[in-house]
Amino acid sequence: MTEKNLKAALRNLSESAFDFLERSIEEIKDRPKYSVIHFATAVELLLKARLMREHWTLVVERASDVTLDNFLSGQCKTVTQGDAIKRLNGACNENISKDAVAQFAKIAAHRNQMIHFFHEAGTTKAGQAMIEGIVKEQCLSWYYLERLLSDWGDQFEEFDTKIATVRWRMKQNRAFLSVAFDRLKPKIEADSKAGTAFQDCSGCGYEAAAVTELSDVLFEKHCRVCGLVEAYIEIPCPDECGEVLHIEPDFGSHTCEECGHIVTSEELADVLDTEYSDPTDFETPMNCAMCSGYHSVVQHHDTFICTECLATSDSAPLCEWCNERQIGGGDMEFSYHSGCEFCEGQAGWTKDD
Numbered sequence: 001m002t003e004k005n006l007k008a009a010l011r012n013l014s015e016s017a018f019d020f021l022e023r024s025i026e027e028i029k030d031r032p033k034y035s036v037i038h039f040a041t042a043v044e045l046l047l048k049a050r051l052m053r054e055h056w057t058l059v060v061e062r063a064s065d066v067t068l069d070n071f072l073s074g075q076c077k078t079v080t081q082g083d084a085i086k087r088l089n090g091a092c093n094e095n096i097s098k099d100a101v102a103q104f105a106k107i108a109a110h111r112n113q114m115i116h117f118f119h120e121a122g123t124t125k126a127g128q129a130m131i132e133g134i135v136k137e138q139c140l141s142w143y144y145l146e147r148l149l150s151d152w153g154d155q156f157e158e159f160d161t162k163i164a165t166v167r168w169r170m171k172q173n174r175a176f177l178s179v180a181f182d183r184l185k186p187k188i189e190a191d192s193k194a195g196t197a198f199q200d201c202s203g204c205g206y207e208a209a210a211v212t213e214l215s216d217v218l219f220e221k222h223c224r225v226c227g228l229v230e231a232y233i234e235i236p237c238p239d240e241c242g243e244v245l246h247i248e249p250d251f252g253s254h255t256c257e258e259c260g261h262i263v264t265s266e267e268l269a270d271v272l273d274t275e276y277s278d279p280t281d282f283e284t285p286m287n288c289a290m291c292s293g294y295h296s297v298v299q300h301h302d303t304f305i306c307t308e309c310l311a312t313s314d315s316a317p318l319c320e321w322c323n324e325r326q327i328g329g330g331d332m333e334f335s336y337h338s339g340c341e342f343c344e345g346q347a348g349w350t351k352d353d
Ligand SMILES: [Zn+2]
Pocket: 201, 202, 203, 204, 205, 206, 223, 224, 225, 226, 227, 228
């Protein structure tokens, strides 16, 4: 019985999340304030639904004080969005990137601001500027959310049609950014003539993402409409079929469309590792806290890059306990005591068990 109730509660929570999301996207023009509030709520609920799938106690702020009955009747305090993300990354082995975390925190803050301090825009022009700002924010948030939902495909399977609807409507809403794009167009055209390459942005869809060549294989594009920054790699197919592969982060395995070759992380390391070292030299291994990639990081000129998830960082601090380096796990300030993603530090070593 309880098992069944839990299932129903999880379903309700997920349904509610998608309901808020759909509403938010419809409200953008006529009720921008509610669009912001509902979008932020949807993100929070989706994160909680993912946590609840792992275990219901993870959704509760202090699980020791709460029974399942309390929980099912809604009589308990649930975790904040920030803590929900910490628990997903910690207890559930997820890797929600720091860019996604920052973007979700931004919309949560915007929701609070809307609830407490919202003023109607005084003029049509101000109204349009506000809608434009909100659509940009939702394009960026959806960019990260869509990737999480695709990672969690098996968990939200029954909502596939809803996700497809949201995806389609989000694309429709990009039209609100056409004014911004038109405004930027003369500058984009001039820069394009002067040699800057532009590509379609994965956030807003406009051909407004200016490409910066970080090296002969590593590129970054920065969208002038919505502000999304994406890194990507371009390498010739390792199977020498002649195709040039365009590889973006976070998309699982990388397959050559021409010959079907699946690019391995060893092949990526061969291309990306620019620090020549004698095989007899000892090299400090580097790990990735973003995807828990063990010894998966190589140095590419001034950038450290994970050959599993392609996360990049300009530094790879050393864990003072295990003496390995890592990216994506903060500055390692207290690592001697508390360790890193891959060791438990002195505290783990000395604790009784
Ligand atoms: Zn964009």
